[in-house]
Amino acid sequence: MIIRFIFFHYFLIAFLLPVLRVPCAETAPEELIRKAGNADDDTERLKILKQLQTMPGLDETLRKEADKLVVVVDRWVNDSQLFQWFDKDMRKKQDYDFGVGPDSLLYPITCIYRGRMLVWTANEYGNIKGYHDERRRYFDKATAQFRVAAKAFPENHIVRMYLGEPIPSDKVYTSVPGAPAWAVAQREGLERLTDIVLWWIEHRLQKDGQYGGGWDDDCEMWRSWVPVMIAFEHPKMTEAQEFFSSALLSQESMKDGYTRHVYDVEHTAEPTSDTITPMMHLRPDDPAWCMRAMRLAELMETLWAGRNERGFLQFKSTYFSAQKVDPGVARACDVPYNIRAIEPALILWLRTGDEKLRKLFTAWLNTWVDAAAREERGKPAGVIPAAIHWPDGVTTGTGKDWWDPRNSDEPLLYEWPSAMRGMCDALLLAHHLTRDEKYLQPLRTMAAIRLEWLNASSKKPEPGSRAWCGHKLYFLAGTLAKYKLLAGGKEFDELLGRDYKLITEEEKDPGRPRLAKALGATAEALAINFPGWTSEVRWTDRVFTFGRLFGEDMLFEKRVSACDKRPNLDLLYTTATGDRGEFAVFPLNAVRWLTEPRDIAALVVDRGNDHFGAELFHFGEKTRAMGSELYLLKNGRYTFTVTDREGKTVAGKKMFTVDGPRTKIAFELPPHTLCTLKVAVQE
Structure with a gap:
């Protein structure tokens, strides 16, 4: 009996144990690879691939490939640089060495990453995306990669998203009784944008202040945050922006107040304008940020600009730094893009009316008014030129055409009408602060040229001609819309009616169905493909x-x-x-709502220098304490009231005084009630 018992256990150990050690179907390499490929989350995929690495009895070739693939996936997940490590390979050979052969079980996983690398590289570079053949070379290869991955891993929603199958949001925002359609749609858009911004702050903001795309691209992100960071007050966003702005400006290359690297203005202006400008809105009374803005004006006055042979003040080049101006003849011209270098100082001028800034900026803008009026080198009279050559002041660069200055390594960047929106807004700003009609003259002549084109036949115009300019002057409407806010009247109504397509509160129907539809389209866009706005992005601009x-x-x-x-x-x-038009150079935002962009909708329906009106809807369940900071009111005594849809007073008449560029008021909103806030000057 004992002998049989010993023999039986020996049999179990000697013959059955090796069988038990054979991986079951659930832990076979193929199954782990399927799980890894079907995972939507890259962190989860990395975890599974690491399990594959350590699997007993794994084929040695497959193990080596897994080792190499884990390195790449780990970089995708954890590298502080989002794209820099694969960028050159993608642009040079449209491929990346994963160390995995095309016949490997792991090859379809490489297709997930190769496809994404191709897509985001092509999406970043204008010399790829802007040309049909190059674009097709990248995108066709990318979609082929995704199809291979989708066939192997049909449960991967990210792959299917790239193939055109949208990923819906888990969040659903429903209406509440009494909420107008525009408010429901705007609230959803604000909430979803807030979710995206907070994702970047919570998942990508690093200890040194970067987001992973490099300082020069990371600094541009705030431009998309404006609807929730500038229009409303969100402490986490303000803190993150201040942290980022301070971190970038503390870099050694930025310690002179502008980059020390000499390059073209489109690139050198970003690290200052895209850090100081947002802080001029978020911390307008902080002397440190005001000094940084003033430093840019100082550099313009003492280094970047000079009097040309015609006696006008202009920038000497398109290439400059905090320490020098490029003396190259080809780059010796002023361009509208130079507005970016002084953008924060222009906002400082708007906020303070500083006399020194007035003298500097009006002297420079006088140069552009003069140049616009002249018919020269084929440029039609009345059109702001693409460049003003230094030092002769001629309205051209070194190129043969007035509209193509040939002043940069990226020539398309400065061809007319590049950056013309900013120049037009600067001219309007000068008129607003000085009341000098000459700053409106280029806007009026270009508006007339635009109308001529709109009313003419649709023949293809000769490049550089008056008709060609009219064809391209569609951008002017944003500046003219700002002018209408400031001056009222109907001077540009015909052009605005045809070119300014932004649907606003100015609908006759109080239900505002067109506005609700437009806001709904934005909410719908943000309600799908959340990874496409967040974790999938490799270039932060x-x-x-x-x-x-x-x-x-x-x-x-x-x-x-x-x-x-x-x-x-x-x-x-x-x-x-x-506000109307562009935000950067001449912001005309009438208000900032001192509350987070959650459970709220706000629609400005009236604004001026002695009045303000807005509709507000609070989606929460309890009374909401909030406030607003008003920007456009002239000095004086005012009253404000909050009423409901029937005109019943929600917050009784309160008095306040305006004695500066910003004035705060506080009030409460009841839940689920459409309210109207009215501010009026006290008679």
């Missing part, structure tokens, strides 16, 4: 470009309507603040 990848002749030759949805962030900002 392309955060809100995912939707356009599905337009005509982009990722696919034909438009994919299910994913070609693009949020109109300008609409969120303009409805909440009452």
Whole structure:
């Protein structure tokens, strides 16, 4: 009996144990690879691939490939640089060495990453995305990679998203009784944008202040945050922006108040303008930020600009730093893009009316008014030129055409009408602060040229001609819309009616169905493909470009309507603040709402220098204590009231005094009630 017992246990150990050690179907390499490939989350995929690495009895070739693939996936997940490690390979050979052969079980996983690398590289570079053949070379290869991955891993939603199958949001925002349609749509858009911004702060903001795209691209991210960071008050966003701005400006290359690297203004201006400008809104009374803005004016006055042979003040070059101006003849011209170098100082001028800034900026803008009036080198009279050559002051660069100055390594960047929106806004700003009509003259002549084109036949115009300029002057409407806010009247109504397509509060129907539809389209765009706005992004200056990848002749030759949805962030900002046109150079936001952009909708319906009006809806369940900071009111005594839809007083008449550029008031909103805030000057 004992012998049989010993023999039986020996049999179990000697014969059955090796069988038990054989991996079961659930832990076989193929199953782990399927799990890794079907995982939507890259961190989860990395974890599974590491399990594969340590699997007993794994084929040695497969183990070596897994080792190499883990390194790449780990970089995708954990590298502080989002794209820099694969960028050169992608641009040079449209591929990356994963160390995995095409016949490997792991090859379809490499397709997930190769496809994404191709997409985001092409999406970043204009010399790829801007040319059909190059674009197709990248995007066709990318979609082929995604199809291989989708066949192997049909449960991977990220892969299917790139192939045009949208990922819906888990969050649903429903209406509440009494909420107008525009408020429901705007609230959803604000909430979803807030979610995206907070994702970046919580998942990508690093200890040194960067977000992973490099300082020069990271600094641009705030431009998309404006509807929730500038129109409203969110402490975490303000803190993150101040941290980032301070960190970038503390870099050794920035310690002179502007970069020490000599390059073209489009690139050298970003680290200062995209750090100081947001802080001029978030910390307008902080002397440190005001001094940084003033430093840019000082550099312009003492280094960057000089009097040309015509006696006018102009920038000497398109290439400059905090320490020198490039003396090259080809780059010796002033361009509208130079407005970016002094953008924060222009806002300081707007906020303070500083006399020194007035003298400097009006002297420079006088140069552009004079140049616009002249017919020279083929440039039509009345058109702001693409460049003013230094030192002769001629309205051209070194190129043969007035509209192509040939002043940069990226020539398309400075061709007319590059950066013309900013120049037009600067001229309007000068008129607003000086009341000098000459600053309106270029705007008026270009508006007339634009109307001529709109009323003429649609023949293809000769480049550089008056008709050609009219064809391209569509951008002027944003500046003219600002002018209408300031001056009223109907001077540009015909042009605005045809060119300014932004749907605003100015609808006759109190239900505002067109506005609700437009805001709803933005909410709908932000309600799908959350990873496309967040974790999938590799270049931080392309955060809100995912939707356009599905337009005509982009990722696919034909438009994919299910994913070609693009949020109109300008609409969120303009409805909440009452501003029009561009935000950067001449902001005319009438208000900042001193509350977080959650459970709230705000629509400015009236604004001026002696009055203000807005509709507000609070979606929460309890009374909301909030306030507003008003920007456009002239000095004086005012009253404000908050009433409901029937005109019943919610917050009784209160008095306050305006004695500066910003004035705060506080009030409460009841839940689920459409309210109207009215501010009026006291008679």
